Structures are given as C-alpha cells and as structure tokens.
Amino acid sequence: MMYPLRLNGEDRIAIGDHVFIGPGSWLQTLPDGDNLSVAVSIGKGCSSAGATVISAVRSVILEENVLLARNVYISDHIHKYSDIDIPIMAQGLDKIEPVLIKRGSWLGQNVVVCPGVTIGVGAVIGANSVVTKSIPDYCVAAGAPARVLKSVDSPAVNQGVV
Numbered sequence: 001m002m003y004p005l006r007l008n009g010e011d012r013i014a015i016g017d018h019v020f021i022g023p024g025s026w027l028q029t030l031p032d033g034d035n036l037s038v039a040v041s042i043g044k045g046c047s048s049a050g051a052t053v054i055s056a057v058r059s060v061i062l063e064e065n066v067l068l069a070r071n072v073y074i075s076d077h078i079h080k081y082s083d084i085d086i087p088i089m090a091q092g093l094d095k096i097e098p099v100l101i102k103r104g105s106w107l108g109q110n111v112v113v114c115p116g117v118t119i120g121v122g123a124v125i126g127a128n129s130v131v132t133k134s135i136p137d138y139c140v141a142a143g144a145p146a147r148v149l150k151s152v153d154s155p156a157v158n159q160g161v162v
Helices: none
Strands: 005-008 013-015 025-029 040-042 053-056 060-062 073-075 099-101 139-143 146-151
Touching (some): 025 040, 040 053, 073 099
Parallel strands (some): 005 025, 013 040, 053 073
C-alpha cells in the first residue's frame, strides 16, 4: 500500500497477500446492524493504481489478480434520495446488493461499479464505464451504462486446456 490511504471500518476489511493499493485510495465499510463479518475482501495479487474508492455495507469482493486503473469506484449501496424534504446525506442508504469482481479482470480508468453487479472472470471494462448490470466471463464491456462489446477467447480454451 502507498500512503496516503484512507481506511474506515478496517475491522471488516480483508486484504490478501501481494496486494498493491495506490495512493489516494479509500477503503470503507459502513455499519450493518450487528453484522461484523468482512464487507470488503481484496484477493491476493490485486493491484489498484490509486484514487480507488471501495465502499461496502455488506459485500464487495475482488477475487485474485484483479487490476484496477486509477479512479475506480466500487460500491454495494447507493444513497436514498426519495424524500425531497430531507438532504440526501441524511436519508440513509438504499439498494444494498453484493458486488463480485471475479479473478483476473481489469477495470479501466474512472470505472464505476454499481450495487448488485458481478464482473466475470477475465473481463475487461473500458475506461469511463458505468457498470449497472453483470458482465459475463471473458468479455470486453464499455459505456455508460456498460454493455458487452465482444467476447475474448482464451488461448487455453482454444487449445482444450480449460
């Protein structure tokens, strides 16, 4: 890890071996009643270039060897905004749904990952994308909202190894 790094709720954050988290990043967990289980899990070999924000109430999981470019934002929740008489900051949280970023995927610069999303094994998310729906394994997706642009064949699959 490179400082400065902002941590909130570190007792509910698990970080694997050989993980790099670049400067200016913020990892936070938010209270979830009596739930004290891990809410942010970063698997071994993951790398974040910096200025990454990962915020979780219940579950944001990065499996092994996930690559994050700068300014990636990943959250398992949003702010409530339904009551126009109350400031959004005072309304609490909504849409708390788990996020899973599977092994070996790559998220480009300025990517936003919304609650309830799974990003598949070896998937590539293009810069400036907003991922609102799950992306399958070995696909390239981009856009706001992100959509699958193409599938990537694995050499191991083509050779019958996998």
